[in-house]
Amino acid sequence: MTAGTGLIPVHKTDNINKLKSLFPALVHYGNSDMLPMHMPGHKRRADFMGGIGKYDITEIDGFDDLHHPGGILKEAMAAAADLYESDVTYFLVNGSTCGILAAIAAVTKPREKILIVRNCHKAVINAVTLRELDPVYVYPKKCGSLGVTGSVDPEEIRQALAKEKDIRAVVMTSPTYEGVASDIAAIAVLAHNRGIPLIVDAAHGAHFRFGADFPAAALDCGADLVVESLHKTLPSLTQTALLHVKSTLVDDGEVAHQLQIFQSSSPSYLLLASITQCLALMAQDGAKMMATYSENLCSLRQALDRLATVTLLRQETGFFDYDPGKIVFGVEGYGGRDIAALLQSDFHVETEMAAPRYLLAMTSVCDTKETLLRFQTALSRLCHGLPPRKAVSFPNMETVAAEKVMTPAAVRERTWAKRDFRESSHCVAAENLYLYPPGTPLVVAGERISPEIITAIQAYVEMGFMVHGVNDRQLFVVSENMSG
Ligand SMILES: Cc1ncc(COP(=O)(O)O)c(C=O)c1O
Known part of the structure; x- marks a missing residue:
């Protein structure tokens, strides 16, 4: 906490x-x-x-x-x-x-x-x-x-x-x-x-x-x-x-x-x-409700910490502070989407977001001891029933500082061309590329598309994630034939 x-x-x-x-x-x-x-x-x-x-x-x-x-x-x-x-x-x-x-x-x-x-x-x-x-x-x-x-x-x-x-x-x-x-x-x-x-x-x-x-x-x-x-x-x-x-x-x-x-x-x-x-x-009633919520979160987090295969995000090095209401967790050997799908199909628990390594279960002050216990029980049963798998390494999605070639507004003034994203290395992106949720751009319009970003997009696409701005493996780049 x-x-x-x-x-x-x-x-x-x-x-x-x-x-x-x-x-x-x-x-x-x-x-x-x-x-x-x-x-x-x-x-x-x-x-x-x-x-x-x-x-x-x-x-x-x-x-x-x-x-x-x-x-x-x-x-x-x-x-x-x-x-x-x-x-x-x-x-x-x-x-x-x-x-x-x-x-x-x-x-x-x-x-x-x-x-x-x-x-x-x-x-x-x-x-x-x-x-x-x-x-x-x-x-x-x-x-x-x-x-x-x-x-x-x-x-x-x-x-x-x-x-x-x-x-x-x-x-x-x-x-x-x-x-x-x-x-x-x-x-x-x-x-x-x-x-x-x-x-x-x-x-x-x-x-x-x-x-x-x-x-x-x-x-x-x-x-x-x-x-x-x-x-x-x-x-x-x-x-x-x-x-x-x-x-x-x-x-x-x-x-x-x-x-x-x-x-x-x-x-x-x-x-x-x-x-x-x-x-x-x-x-x-805010203060009272939040105090109860906080107590319930404490119990939930303690219980999740006891699950051997679960890694639960908490206050860690590199975090100035952390909201304990965000239950961000990964399960050893499994991707976030696998766990999200199983929670949904087998336990009728719908999570907020699944990333390659982890998933996010959002809680709020409107959750009760009972709803959090239901979530805890579902995850615990799921984890106990899962065949053990070795920890998998996920592709490194480290944000690499991109080269800004022009402002996003300038891009709107230029002509665009369609490219297979695998052949877009070093081109200037014409649209923002992002996963939704969370809607944070991997590439901002006007930035040069790096080989590292193409590798990351490839990994996301192969894992079944939808990268907005990439449709049928195609994306728009700023046409090289235009000046200005
Ligand atoms: C960090 C962040 N900022 C802004 C927004 C936009 O908020 P809203 O959906 O209320 O327009 C979101 C939505 O997901 C978000 O996650």
């Missing part, structure tokens, strides 16, 4: 005390005789899609407007800001994706340089492309017993900032999909010493704020803009997320402006209600 560094808000402000879910208002409206002469087109009919649209409305009187909040949404966002101790918190209904796009656009001008920790989600690269930014990368090393990507070393950030004088912002992911957190406080100081903001993609860290046994929340460590997916680790509907601003370096008016570009002009009230419901619950 990680050292207890998480912060729990102690003082409930008036805003937090008033925070209530929007859901009762939707239910009240849905059950009323109000004739809906407004969107959505399903008209809340009970005979349509099993009636799931009953509480699905648009910006009607009394329900405020996400892009120009002045009523219940404004109050709820103020409460969220108090809860997370931000200057401003925005509700997101297009996932962390839209928060990342808006955050990066809000602090950069077209064609400026941005420092990115390269194990980022593709949304970061998409933001770079849209803003025509010039990315400079720092590569965290793979480490730990299962070869996952470790924390980013602040020293590498310091060196990159010292080398490149005109960087406008730093963007990093913490925690990662596998739960590895970095030293945000140290990196925030480095960024602030240069007078630039630190953006943290904490899509997997929305729960940290409420749990003392979890890594510290990015916003509490000095990050300027933090994006958190509520839907990933807290009880909230898919696509719900938060964007927090806590900074003297960021204009929150510009953030709001960018959000009205990247968010739907018809935000779903079911999603908004789910955000308020989730926050009201966490404000009320």
Whole structure:
């Protein structure tokens, strides 16, 4: 279990005390005789899609407007800001994706340089492309017993900032999909010493704020803009997320402006209600729920540690901190996909992600002692029933620093050619190449495709993984016949 560094808000402000879910208002409206002469087109009919649209409305009187909040949404966002101790918190209904796009656009001008920790989600690269930014990368090393990507070393950030004088912002992911957190406080100081903001993609860290046994929340460590997916680790509907601003370096008016570009002009009230419901619950019972969750995780991890063939990821060398809720494990002699398939077929356990060496079972505060015990029993039975196999060596997927030939935006201006990926060595990639999940680019558009990457892609394809950007063994490269 990680050292207890998480912060729990102690003082409930008036805003937090008033925070209530929007859901009762939707239910009240849905059950009323109000004739809906407004969107959505399903008209809340009970005979349509099993009636799931009953509480699905648009910006009607009394329900405020996400892009120009002045009523219940404004109050709820103020409460969220108090809860997370931000200057401003925005509700997101297009996932962390839209928060990342808006955050990066809000602090950069077209064609400026941005420092990115390269194990980022593709949304970061998409933001770079849209803003025509010039990315400079720092590569965290793979480490730990299962070869996952470790924390980013602040020293590498310091060196990159010292080398490149005109960087406008730093963007990093913490925690990662596998739960590895970095030293945000140290990196925030480095960024602030240069007078630039630190953006943290904490899509997997929305729960940290409420749990003392979890890594510290990015916003509490000095990050300027933090994006958190509520839907990933807290009880909230898919696509719900938060964007927090806590900074003297960021204009929150510009953030709001960018959000009205990247968010739907018809935000779903079911999603908004789910955000308020989730926050009201966490404000009320979050600390207690997280303490129970933490206790249950401890028991689960102890039990999994006793399984002789299981290697369970934990706080390891190369990790600044680690989220114990991410159950990342490998089984000796078996690939992640083998184990995922057996858990699914024989025990009806669906895991989140399978990589060549390991798989990820996600837990959350909504798991109970019983659900975690069911998972533990399934894995234990599976492991005891598996014929022993010698440890296999998996191809080294070490991230090799790629040569950036042009920016991702410049690639969009060029003509492209199709190539068999096995014959694309030294060509410039026209599209990002990545596995999904986790959506972290192996190659970013505009980078030279190295022989090592081709070997890695070959290995992934042979193991049955789908590499996005490679279809029927073909990928797009920047055509060599074009200049400019
Ligand atoms: C690290 C990370 N950042 C951002 C995202 C995007 O989040 P969302 O799906 O909420 O848009 C993901 C999604 O998997 C992610 O893993």
